Amino acid sequence: MSGADTSSTVRIALLFPELLGTYGDGGNAVVLAKRLSWRGIPAEIVTVAAGSTVPDSCDLYLLGGGEDGPQVAAANELGLDGPLHRAVAGGAVLFAVCAGMQITGRAFLGADGQPQQGLGLLDCVTRRTSEPRAVGELVVEPDPLWGLERLTGFENHGGRTKPGATAQVLGRVTAGVGNGSVSVDADGQASEGILAHVGDGWVLGTYLHGPALARNPSLADLLLRWTTDAELAPLPEVDDEAARLRADRFVAIDAGRLDGVAHKTLRDRILRRN
């Protein structure tokens, strides 16, 4: 959305939820739409199914996490220079999670394990290392540049993402894997997320599920500030509840119990059944 025009509806495109909806990331669309409408800014979620035309006129675009095959299908749908590229160049915001971030980079892993060309909107390359799949709580100390609170989420990915020379990162990993060992800085700390200002638009990739924007209201509002120049009033009611969720997660992690379980019952440990 351009300029200070807040009278028109903010259109949020949820891209291919049937391909990239495996980890509840569709919830990010709900969070963004509600945080706008509660502030008196009309918002609309445009669900874009694979195989249908991707609109280039939306204000915000969302890609989520998914399995390897559907990830490749989503990349093929978007192409190397398609409506999404035009929208971002024209000022739209793209928020891409996990598999969505990987395909948005310069290269990612195809279903056959071979490198495949990505959308090229983020300066990063995702590859496989010998390290095990990263599964668990992820905590990120954000770069002060972005004005964010500490970030919390759940990560679940096999690939590791190396930021390119021009890449900006979301922050540094304080618990979990994030971009992984291929991204460590001089202090030996891994980074998380990749950002880019592309044309007039913004692209933000991250490994945070949860969904990320439900757990991190400040991240949701960063995307909304990029999208609209409207004043973003505080939302104390829902953000108090989010604060309790966040406190729960940080307490669990600080106590070294990454799964946030106060106590595992003996039955849990013995049965491991579903």
Place this chain on the structure above:
Amino acid sequence: MRTRHAARTRAALLTGRVVAGASRRAGQGTGSVIGGRASLLVEPDLLATLARGQRVALVSATNGKTTMTHLLSAAVRAADPAARVATNAEGANMGPGLVAALGAPPDATTAVLEVDERWLATVLADVGPAVVVLGNLSRDQLDRTQEVRTIADGWRDALGRLPTHAVVANADDPLVTWAADGAPRVVWVAPGPLWTLDAGGCPSCAGRIEFTDTTWRCRSCSFARPDPDVWLDGNDLVWADGRRLTLDLGLPGRANRANAALVLAAADAMGLDVDAAAHALRSVRDVAGRYRQADVGGADVRLLMAKNPSGWQEAIDMLRPAPVPLVAAINARIADGRDPSWLWDVPFEHLTDRFVVAVGDRKHDLAVRLAYAEVEHAVARDLIDAVRLLAERAADGVDYLGNYTAFQDELDEVGR
């Protein structure tokens, strides 16, 4: 040779019973799993040995496998009164639990076994030809189990390779269809499409599956819904050969109508009288504590369990009409999967007509989800606390819906 084998089998079962009994006395559940593990240490081929000579039905699905196993056991007992049925009624559904179930009745003639999705190939290889009932496949505990497509591929490989008497498969589920497609004899059952969110990608060509209200097909290849042999027409179950019967169930919801359809098709494939089998289904009103009504703090609470987004969607369909309030319980322990982000795929927006209380280890995750669904809600410590908080709102009863470990904890509270 044979007698030594039998002696070892007896020793294995005895070991299992001793260990299970010790576990039970220590207050750790039924002890069937740990007992089964002990038995398998003594005799690794125990599953094959115990299943020999029995008529076997294996039931697997992401959701409803415990329910289908209870329904099919009831159907077998009613349609074949001489049968002695071995079954894992408590839902211990991996190798050790199956050994404990098969070893329990010494004179069993028929085994009706719920099998964990990831164990199906192994179990089928061990027990030999069986009737295999495949209900549905959807996302479940993604942080620790294989992704759902890998499970479908594993089933397909096993069912194409190993002998079966018949595969009774849900034709309205593309992933189940993919899994059963290669089996020599398939009874296709169409209970109606329920959850399609996880089957958008074609398992055959990676194209896109297109769903209508009644059918599905791939837009890019020939993979499509098979013509059903048995289907649901409202409350009636109809066979392509003209037979028709009306379902009369003791369990609520369309998901249980789908479960019953698969079970009666399986009873038919096992050569049982389907009218007698259908008659027995009404008596099943409690499935390992699920659907039970209990008095909690003076309120009439009905207990429901669901583990994943598709299960929660169907459980929400089973709730009593508003304004009966809901107490929803979410844990994210190992057995639940440690990532509860699937809460965002559950249509909580359907609950704006009632009050919901969030409980469980992850009650605040649920509260945030309810806030964005604009559902009136509160947070409480546990079910008792929630009933107290609901006060007069609980006068006409309370529905409780918990995920796996939350529900098990609640059963411990109200008594199994």
